[in-house]
Amino acid sequence: MEIKDRILNHAQKLFLRNGIKSVSMDDIAADMAMSKKTLYKWFENKDQIVMAGITNHLNGVQGECAGVASKATNAIEEMLMLAKWADEQFADIHPSIFNDMKKYHPAAWELFRAHKNTFILAQIIQNLRRGMAEGLFRPDLDVEVLARLNLAQIELAFDSELYPSSQFSPVRVNRVFDEHFLLGVATLKGHKLINEYRHITEAE
Secondary structure (H helix, E strand, O other): OOHHHHHHHHHHHHHHHHOOOOOOHHHHHHHOOOOHHHHHHHOOOHHHHHHHHHHHHHHHHHHHHHHHHHHOOOHHHHHHHHHHHHHHHHOOOOOOHHHHHHHHOHHHHHHHHHHHHHHHHHHHHHHHHHHHHOOOEOOOOOHHHHHHHHHHHHHHOOOOOOOOOOOOOHHHHHHHHHHHHHHHHEOHHHHHHHHHHHOOOOOO
């Protein structure tokens, strides 16, 4: 692995674990047992590392999302599989990560916003339309409105004012959001299938 890639991998782990703001160039160099001179040879500042890191991360995420979705036999299974995958992603993310990026690294934040408002939004819309075609989601759904509601929940799960990290983990909040959203869009046929996946027996 090239030195540049090693730096990005180490920095990304530190950012995810501690938040972006609290990690300095000194911290990255120390974590790698590398001189600051070597670090600055590859990256002029932390902003460059954040930008390169988010670019790599988003490219990887797009491939993983598409891979997960392609394995699902129906829209509900797809949503449940993607929700589980997202839980695994969120479990390793420091609660301040989005706020840090938004406040201190605007170019990286805009890159994330573009990813969210294009790729993720398209995935949600595709899933809703698939579910409607399969008779698992209600035929009267306003797809454009609901897709954006689902999209907004990603950042909402990390809102420290609404859900203080001392009381709520992003994984817990996101899991409730996903369940509420899925049950809200599902038909009776869809509800029965959801219960099958969740191994729940429910009275009619």
